[in-house]
Amino acid sequence: MTAGIDTPDRRGRTRLDRDGLDLTGNPRVVVRDVTLLSCHWYVLRTTTFDYRHSDGHWSTEQRETYDRGNGATVLLYDRDRATVLLTRQFRYPAYANGHPDGMLLETAAGLLDEDGPETAIRREAAEETGHTIGAVEHVFDVYMSPGSVTERLHFYAAPYSAATRDTGGGGLAEEGEDIEVVELPFTRALDLIRSGDIADAKTIMLLQWAALDGPFAPDHPKES
Structure with missing residues (x-):
């Protein structure tokens, strides 16, 4: 069991590895996987996604995002x-x-x-x-x-x-x-x-x- 995923973290959050999986606003981006790296206070994730470039070819990319809220x-x-x-x-x-x-x-x-x-x-x-x-x-x-x-x-x-x-x-x-x-x-x-x-x-x-x-x-x- 992992805090922030299966059980609440220190701020009561779960399912933090699901963020971004439902994004559909950009047809050139298909989110494949989200990995939770840290949820000590703010949230650090690595997201894997497919991206269609302007010349039409697709590549698989990874980005780390730091989510501290707005x-x-x-x-x-x-x-x-x-x-x-x-x-x-x-x-x-x-x-x-x-x-x-x-x-x-x-x-x-x-x-x-x-x-x-x-x-x-x-x-x-x-x-x-x-x-x-x-x-x-x-x-x-x-x-x-x-x-x-x-x-x-x-x-x-x-x-x-x-x-x-x-x-x-x-x-x-x-x-x-x-x-x-x-x-x-x-x-x-x-x-x-x-x-x-x-x-x-x-x-x-x-x-x-x-x-x-x-x-x-x-x-x-x-x-x-």
């Missing part, structure tokens, strides 16, 4: 003060791959778990920054690393102010989170992209959206 992120901004609210926390994978200290400046973000994207991002904003946000704007949805990671990230933006702050934020101690809340002038945040001090993809994408089409775009309409 997530959401939000840029909190104050147009009147021209500031944004970010977080700083330790990211071991970045530290292990050359980041000087692993302490990344980021927009608030988290996994959806069982919630919808908008519900999840309100939860994460409150936990990480201490702000209970009102209306949110959906920006776009992006596959962040489609060569190996299944995650689709839902991007949002929302205004914040002194009136929206309920707690100090900082994340959930019971989940090992130790998050610093960092308020920056928007122009300073853009400078940190240029200098490499902001090196997180989702954060760069939202800051650039804010400058081009969002609340800090030159032709953005004034909020009533």
